[in-house]
Amino acid sequence: VQLQASGGGLVQAGGSLRLSCAASGRTFSNYAMGWFRQAPGKEREFVAAISWSGGTTHYADFVKGRFTISRDNAKNTVYLQMNSLKPEDTAVYYCAAPTENRSWYPVTGYEYWGQGTQVTVSS
Numbered sequence: 198v199q200l201q202a203s204g205g206g207l208v209q210a211g212g213s214l215r216l217s218c219a220a221s222g223r224t225f226s227n228y229a230m231g232w233f234r235q236a237p238g239k240e241r242e243f244v245a246a247i248s249w250s251g252g253t254t255h256y257a258d259f260v261k262g263r264f265t266i267s268r269d270n271a272k273n274t275v276y277l278q279m280n281s282l283k284p285e286d287t288a289v290y291y292c293a294a295p296t297e298n299r300s301w302y303p304v305t306g307y308e309y310w311g312q313g314t315q316v317t318v319s320s
Contacts, residue, residue, distance in 0.1 A: 198222040198309040202292045205314030208282055212318070216277040218292030218311055226250075226270040227298040231307055232277045234288035234316075244290070245277060246303035255303035260286075282318045289313040 204216040218230070231246040245266040246255045254266055265278040275292060293307035300306065 198294055200292050200294060200309055200311035202290065202311040202314040205290060205316045207317045207319065210282060210284055210318055210320050212282050213278070213280045214282065214316060216279065216290055216292075216314060216316075218275045218277075220273045220275070220292075220294060224298075225273040228294050229301055229303065230266075230268060230275040231293045231295075231303065232266060232275075232290060233293055233307075234286075234290045235313075236285075236288040239288075241291070243304045247275060248301055249299055253301065279316070282316075284318045284320045287316060287318050289315050 199221045201219045208214055227249055229246055229248050232244040233241050234244050235241040243257050244260055245264055247266045247268050251268050263281045268275040291313045292311040294309040295306045296308040
């Protein structure tokens with residue numbers, strides 16, 4: 198399984214970015230997908246997850262109402278739309294995929310990770 202994240206960059210506080218993660222190597226539509234982030238000096242933390250069908254989502258409290266996860270199974274891609282960005286959102290963002298198909302453990306169980314994309318929010 199290969200995951201390729203993109204879309205990061207430098208944005209001012211209050212701005213928006215959309216991250217993309219292209220997946221390959223297995224049937225994308227059978228697996229949930231997640232986004233995580235890691236800020237300098239901090240542990241990696243869960244951001245958002247979406248079920249294999251896209252019908253169920255789960256968010257960390259600190260992004261609710263600002264970030265939206267979605268997927269396009271025809272394009273084997275998952276997205277993270279980030280609005281109202283804050284300086285504390287600055288981190289490397291990773292997409293991740295679980296081992297087990299048609300499972301829903303939104304915060305845990307991820308085995309495959311993309312290379313990460315840097316998001317920097319200036320104040």
